[in-house]
Amino acid sequence: MIDDGVVQSTIRDRIAVSTQTDPASGHAWASPHGHLPRPRLPNLTIDTPRKTEHITLPDHFVRCILVRGAQYFHGRAVLDVAVAELVQPSKSTRVPPFRIVFGHDDLRTQCTFLDSHEFPPATATTGVCIKHGDPLPSTTLCPPMLFAGVTLEKKQ
Numbered sequence: 001m002i003d004d005g006v007v008q009s010t011i012r013d014r015i016a017v018s019t020q021t022d023p024a025s026g027h028a029w030a031s032p033h034g035h036l037p038r039p040r041l042p043n044l045t046i047d048t049p050r051k052t053e054h055i056t057l058p059d060h061f062v063r064c065i066l067v068r069g070a071q072y073f074h075g076r077a078v079l080d081v082a083v084a085e086l087v088q089p090s091k092s093t094r095v096p097p098f099r100i101v102f103g104h105d106d107l108r109t110q111c112t113f114l115d116s117h118e119f120p121p122a123t124a125t126t127g128v129c130i131k132h133g134d135p136l137p138s139t140t141l142c143p144p145m146l147f148a149g150v151t152l153e154k155k156q
Contacts, residue, residue, distance in 0.1 A: 061086075061087055063087050064084050065083040066082045067145075078099060079100050084097075084098070
């Protein structure tokens with residue numbers, strides 16, 4: 001765990017416990033004969049902006065409220081958005097759960113993190129995937145995530 005940029009303690013996998021020298025891989029425990037589970041983050045609650053006067057918002061965007069799971073496949077972030085709403089100039093509507101996939105650079109450019117001085121530092125930062133070094137919201141409460149230019153298609 002890191003506090004004020006200083007490593008306070010190390011998180012180790014059960015796989016690496018026997019040696020105590022390997023850094024944590026971000027994986028949960030897995031049997032020696034099985035595949036390593038993917039790094040994941042469940043139940044990510046998205047904070048809401050307290051003031052939006054100084055923020056220029058697009059005409060329509062998807063505002064995430066709860067990400068049920070976040071995981072990585074070969075350097076691509078997969079966010080399972082459980083609760084979200086489509087915000088338009090005239091109205092806001094709740095959208096069904098959806099999954100969105102981002103590449104390393106896409107997460108920085110397509111996902112807008114609205115952070116301001118009103119957010120405590122711990123909630124206004126993104127974490128880093130231990131395996132790939134990709135950015136990912138890693139706290140249980142993260143700054144508001146807005147996806148602009150996202151088209152949600154209904155399943156047939």
